[in-house]
Amino acid sequence: MSVSLDESIHLHWQGEGQALLLLHGWGMNGRVFDPFARLLAERGFRVGTVDLPGFGLSAPLEGGLSLEGLGDALLPHLPQGCVLAGWSLGGMVATQLALASPQRVSHLVTLASSPCFRARDGWPGIKPRVLEGFAQALNQDLTGTLERFVALQAMGSASARSDTKAIRALLTEAPEPDPQALAQGLEILRDADQRPALAGVRQPWLRIYGRLDALVPSDSLAPMARLTPESREAVLPKAAHAPFISHPQETADLIQSFLGSAAPA
Numbered sequence: 001m002s003v004s005l006d007e008s009i010h011l012h013w014q015g016e017g018q019a020l021l022l023l024h025g026w027g028m029n030g031r032v033f034d035p036f037a038r039l040l041a042e043r044g045f046r047v048g049t050v051d052l053p054g055f056g057l058s059a060p061l062e063g064g065l066s067l068e069g070l071g072d073a074l075l076p077h078l079p080q081g082c083v084l085a086g087w088s089l090g091g092m093v094a095t096q097l098a099l100a101s102p103q104r105v106s107h108l109v110t111l112a113s114s115p116c117f118r119a120r121d122g123w124p125g126i127k128p129r130v131l132e133g134f135a136q137a138l139n140q141d142l143t144g145t146l147e148r149f150v151a152l153q154a155m156g157s158a159s160a161r162s163d164t165k166a167i168r169a170l171l172t173e174a175p176e177p178d179p180q181a182l183a184q185g186l187e188i189l190r191d192a193d194q195r196p197a198l199a200g201v202r203q204p205w206l207r208i209y210g211r212l213d214a215l216v217p218s219d220s221l222a223p224m225a226r227l228t229p230e231s232r233e234a235v236l237p238k239a240a241h242a243p244f245i246s247h248p249q250e251t252a253d254l255i256q257s258f259l260g261s262a263a264p265a
Helices: 030-042 067-077 089-100 128-140 142-154 160-171 179-191 195-200 218-227 248-261
Strands: 011-014 018-023 045-050 082-087 105-111 205-210 232-236
Touching: 011 030, 018 030, 018 089, 018 248, 030 045, 030 160, 030 248, 045 067, 067 089, 082 089, 089 105, 089 179, 089 195, 105 248, 128 142, 128 179, 142 160, 142 179, 195 218, 205 218, 205 248, 218 232, 232 248
Parallel strands: 018 045, 018 082, 082 105, 105 205, 205 232
Antiparallel strands: 011 045
């Protein structure tokens, strides 16, 4: 196992093989991937887990959190020909890196992610009032707000209680997120819209969803497929927003099969 020497970004690698970097979602940190990363490493990948700036052990970005800033901060840490697998907000960051640095990113995998999380005209997503509610609650009860958001990750899954317990246990292995990074990350979820840029993704792309996801509704899958006709889609019928927690073997199978059959860009 190796750890990043850059003190501003906490990143560690395990295993041998094709480099695959896992990017976590809002309010989380890299430890949420611990069991899944070990599973992928056992399957022959060199797996990296990173704390996004302002989360876990990584320092906040001096200029504030943005998709462009996140991409710029992570780019120096990407091995040549790296596979990116981003969960939720991490999927937006992975997409940003794939668009900005096609020579460094060989394949793109997004897990329960969306290029536009907020519901808009003709686009299913999270209702604006829900996002505003989280933003207001952050100022009053940061810890409680994170607890409620963790519960949303598993809501709908048959294993929701055990999934929520697993996520909470993993997150406690690292410090709470920086409050400003949390607020700015929520602004990204509220405001960012990558849909116009998706035609520029040239890498083989696998999109994995949970049919029971409360944050990325299944109604958004058809319009997403129309936007990205060259990408591949896989839906786990009994998973919610954290398929790598509730269905790790199936999720790993999908990634391994995709990387074995998709030629790099």
